[in-house]
Amino acid sequence: MxxxxxxxxxxxxxxxxxxxxxxxxxxxxxxxxxxxxxxxxxxxxxxxxxxxxxxxxxxxxxxxxxxxxxxxxxxxxxxxxxxxxxxxxxxxxxxxxxxxxxxxxxxxxxxxxxxxxxxxxxxxxxxxxxxxxxxxxxxxxxxxxxxxxxxxxxxxxxxxxxxxxxxxxxxxxxxxxxxxxxxxxxxxxxxxxxxxxxxxxxxxxxxxxxxxxxxxxHMRVNTPAIWRLALPPQTGATHKYVRGHLAVFSGPATATGAARLSAMAGLRAGAGLVTLLSPRDALPANAAHLTAVMLKAIDNEADLAALLDDERLKTFVLGPGFGDAEKTRAYVKLLAERDRHLVLDADGISAFRDDPAVLFSFFAGGRARLVLTPHDGEFARLFPDLAADKTLSKIERAQKAASRSNGAVILKGADTVIAAPDGRALVNENAPHWLATAGSGDVLAGMVGAHLTQGMPPFEAAASAVWRHGEAGRIAGEGLTAEDLPDAIQPWPVA
CATH class of the missing domain: 3.40.50.10260 (YjeF N-terminal domain)
Structure with missing residues (x-):
């Protein structure tokens, strides 16, 4: 066939x-x-x-x-x-x-x-x-x-x-x-x-x-054949800025590990540069663990606004271990206004639980620039009506959520579904069960960010990251911890 x-x-x-x-x-x-x-x-x-x-x-x-x-x-x-x-x-x-x-x-x-x-x-x-x-x-x-x-x-x-x-x-x-x-x-x-x-x-x-x-x-099983044409081109003229600059927001000094997992995964997944945006009180903790990932102090909206003057910095990951809901909402608004791509994960999703429509309004209309990466509990915080509707399949819930948010949605689980605002949907099947471990989702968020910053559209960036994440889990083997995953990320599939 x-x-x-x-x-x-x-x-x-x-x-x-x-x-x-x-x-x-x-x-x-x-x-x-x-x-x-x-x-x-x-x-x-x-x-x-x-x-x-x-x-x-x-x-x-x-x-x-x-x-x-x-x-x-x-x-x-x-x-x-x-x-x-x-x-x-x-x-x-x-x-x-x-x-x-x-x-x-x-x-x-x-x-x-x-x-x-x-x-x-x-x-x-x-x-x-x-x-x-x-x-x-x-x-x-x-x-x-x-x-x-x-x-x-x-x-x-x-x-x-x-x-x-x-x-x-x-x-x-x-x-x-x-x-x-x-x-x-x-x-x-x-x-x-x-x-x-x-x-x-x-x-x-x-x-x-x-x-x-x-x-x-428009439903398919997630395989490289689906998104191969969207892979970032590799030529002799490729340099680190062509491969993109990814920024990941860190949480406070007591919660920095999740963001570092995302940042390292982003670097391993192909971003040319990765910068960890850290509160000043967390700089020592982050600096002690970083080498190839750069570090930048960001404490407030003014700091972020100044950083966004650099047009080369187009893609952000916000949520892993971040914690501060009020600051999350302010940062997301600013990133949307400055036309940046955003992977919103974990605490970033939960920050909008009281008024999800505010988040959707930031990214309404025009081309998709948002990727949401919820598990079922986080999904229910943004889309309580869809989560409660037992007549919908998981695929249908993800499709409706992607349309409502004008973003790609990765509805995670052992049967992860990836959906686009235009109705396309993929179901992933290559991930081993031992990927269900603390920090695994932080790694996935960084990988999605790396694919976005290399120029892939949000749906293809999300689908390819989910597939490569599954392959990394398979290669790392049963008993893995999230720290093992970045080193197990493989090059882009060529077959």
Whole structure:
């Protein structure tokens, strides 16, 4: 499949439109179901060669149709198969009815399924299109399988996981592996669906890339292919000012470490120069720990205004360990008025919790110059209505926040989402779980600042920093501390 198509994330609704468009183009919709079911059967045989029995649980829609095809394929190669149906399979319509008719074997009611040692469960009940809580009989089956500790192979998505949000609808299978078709869905990448899906296999069942691209929204998996064209050029004429001058605000003498992490990360990530803007009482503490990072005393708005007379200083990181909310608001206002780029993190975000609209007004209109890097708690301080709206997926929350703030938003977590004001969104998947450690976010803020100061647009700067941050975590290894991360930042990817 084409590399760009490989990065697509398709909502269940859009996948429905794609299926309709594929059928309208002349493709056999049953042929697509046949290939999907055969892929499930092949995966089951490859992953679970020691299965004593494949218990295929079929739902009342097309996901169930995939299950009947898989059951027939398994039966044809001599595997022991038992099929259980939710609802009356005689009431199936369309392709699912055709698949059921082609299966030559008994079908028992789902409620009669009793897990046996040696079973492998093939979950073909609901798939990615579920948008309601599972029925009680399904919830009871899920619990029985969980108690029996049986491996589950999910078709499209574990039943009970909402394919749009990744949230659990009442109860959900925890799959050892999931087989999906053509593209990933949000539920494969957003928590808790990401965890419940287990190992994910994406099969090309023959829908043309042009149809996928025509009906896809602006959601992708974060990879270098997305932002490679925005990488800073490297030529023989490159010098430190071409690579940009990044400034990071330090907190008071008792809280300087976070800003130094950001500053060092910015230098490692490619900024030509990095200056730490320090209160005078913190100068000795900062000077004792800095070598390649420069140091400048900044105590008030007048000091900052004078510094901003240097037009070469265009990008700032404010928030890590900063502490002073009133000064934060004054500094942000001044930076916005002077047309600077800003990465606002941690305390910088919390400083606007009482009136987020003030922050948004500073950067309203025109080109985006702001990058926000909240975790869920900080996000709720700036966007309380979006955080409280449980009908929104994490992707949708980030998209709405980016539009409202006219900035790029990095909504952090094990399923980090990066969103742009124009609606583009990326979900990151290369970060190891051990990146969840104190100071990791400070390093990320400095990396975003480094990319901005090298001339990358805010969305691309944010996305590339998140990806390089994940790679640094992977290279530093389990047990890392934030101090390890700057040294693990790798050069720009070239492949």
């Amino acid at each position: 084409h590399q760009e198509i490989d990065t697509l994330i398709i909502t269940p609704a859009d996948m429905g439109h794609i299926d309709q468009a594929a059928a309208a183009s002349g493709l056999s919709s049953y042929g697509l179901m046949e290939r999907a079911g055969q892929a499930v059967a092949a995966t089951a045989l490859r992953r679970f060669p020691g299965a004593l029995r494949f218990a295929v649980l079929c739902g009342p829609g097309n996901n169930g149709g995939d299950g009947y095809v898989a059951a027939r394929a398994l039966q044809e190669v001599g595997a022991c198969v038992a099929v259980y149906a939710l609802g009356d399979p005689g009431a199936l319509k369309g392709d699912a009815a055709t698949a059921f008719a082609a299966f030559q074997g008994p079908v028992a009611p789902l409620v009669s399924y009793a897990p046996q040692p040696g079973d492998v469960v093939i979950d073909a009940l609901f798939g990615a299109g579920l948008a309601r809580d599972v029925p009680d009989e399904v919830a009871k089956t899920i619990e029985a399988v969980r108690r029996a500790v049986l491996p589950v192979l999910a078709v499209d998505l574990p039943s009970g996981v909402d394919g749009r949000t990744g949230q659990v609808r009442g109860a959900a299978f925890e799959a050892a592996a999931t087989v999906t078709f053509m593209c990933r869905k949000p539920g494969h990448l957003l928590l808790p669906g990401k965890t419940l899906a287990g190992e994910l296999e994406v099969f090309d069942i023959g829908i043309p890339a042009r149809i996928l691209a025509r009906h896809a929204d």
